[in-house]
Amino acid sequence: MADQRSLPVPDGLAGERLDAALSRLFGFSRTRAAELIAVGDVLVDGQAAAKSDRVHAGAWLDVTLPPPPTAPMPVAEPVPGMKILYEDSDLIVVDKPIGVAAHPTVGWTGPTVIGGLLGAGHTVATSGAAERQGIVHRLDANTSGTMVVAKSEVAYSLLKRAFKERRVDKRYHALVQGHLDPLRGTVDAPIDRHPSGDGRFAVVAGGKPSITHYDTVEAFRAASLLDIGLETGRTHQIRVHMSALRHPCVGDLMYGADPTLAARLKVGRQWLHAVTLSFEHPTTGAWVSFTSEYPEDLATALELAGRES
Structure with missing residues (x-):
């Protein structure tokens, strides 16, 4: 169902082109704004x-926004290279390879963690939206490492709450360009969609606290290996904050990384790995921790960075 929006132009947008004003008001691209104007959906x-x-x-x-596209359902088929680090009746911890999304999203046609688990015969919790049942947190498709999925409904509820209340210890390693000053620190800067x-x-x-x-x-010589912990x-998040410090993850061309350095270290994606995931088990109450080794492409890049130094 289409979404009807009616609002006045704020003082701060006076004099702007209509497509630019719509882009800033609604957060979509100027191309999308121009499409809506062209078909008569903007008065x-x-x-x-x-x-x-x-x-x-x-x-x-007066703006008529089309209904948002719906995410496809997961395709139940095994995902090559996705390892199971731990499994019991409540949860399953995977070592997610690159090129795999957590769950189906609009525009993603590749493999997913949830589809891979279903395809391999694992059960997952039925809580949550149909296309992401059992998913309590996510990793970017091209970020590898540890990820937990809920199998029981109680685990889904308690793990979702633990992530929301920041009672989960998520540790990442990132190879970033240059050398940070200070060598240890905190980035406290709000994040939202790029304009x-x-x-x-x-x-x-005005973005979300991060x-x-x-x-x-x-x-x-040309990069630094960081141990990173997230409160949010x-x-x-890591890619944005490192880029904001002018030390983007090596290979992260989307956020301003040097393609020459990426080629030299033979890395074709952001050098970012979810090394360790630790949390209170939702039913036993025990503190559990799971660790993932660097995949081959990241290990090779790290070795090459060392040889240059």
């Missing part, structure tokens, strides 16, 4: 307008 003071028309403060906008609407996230005023702790493990779990 200014009750009249059709062109994307290049300038808007004035107080002008009344460009191109799928990136960014540090923006806190990242880092500690330098080893410094190489925003999308792309």
Whole structure:
């Protein structure tokens, strides 16, 4: 069902092009705004307008937003390279390889953790949206490492709460460009979608509170290996915060990494790995911890960085 929005143009957008004003008001790209204008889904003071028309403060906008696309259901088929680190009747911990999303999303056609588990005959909790049942946290498709999925309904509920209340210890290793000063520190900077609407996230005023702790493990000539702990779990959080410090993850071209260095270290994605995941077991109450070794591409890049130093 389409979503009807009616609102005045705020003073801060007076004089902006209509497509630019819509992009800033609704958070989608100017291309998407232009498409809505072209098909007549945007009225200014009750009249059709062109994307290049300038808007004035107080002008009344009537916008018809199409219903959001629905995520596909998971395809139950085994995922090559996805290892099981631990399993019991309540949860299953996987070592997620790159190129695998946590669950199906709009526009993603590749393999998923949930589909891989179902395809291998594992059961998962039925709580949550149909396309992401059992999923209590996520890793980016091209971030490897430890990830837990709930199998029982009680585990789903308690693990979701533990992640929300920040009672889970998530440790990552990241190889970032250059050397951080200070060598140990905290990044406390809000994150939200990048104004460009191109799928990136960014540090923006008014974004969601985001806190990242880092500690330098080893410094190489052109890069540093960091141990990172998260207090919050925003999308792309480590990648965004490291980029904001001007030390993007090696290979993370989306967030400004040097392609020459990435090629030299033979890494084709962001050098970021979820090394350890620790939490209170939802039914036994025991503190449990699971660790993942570096996959081959990250280990090779680290070795090459060492040779250069």
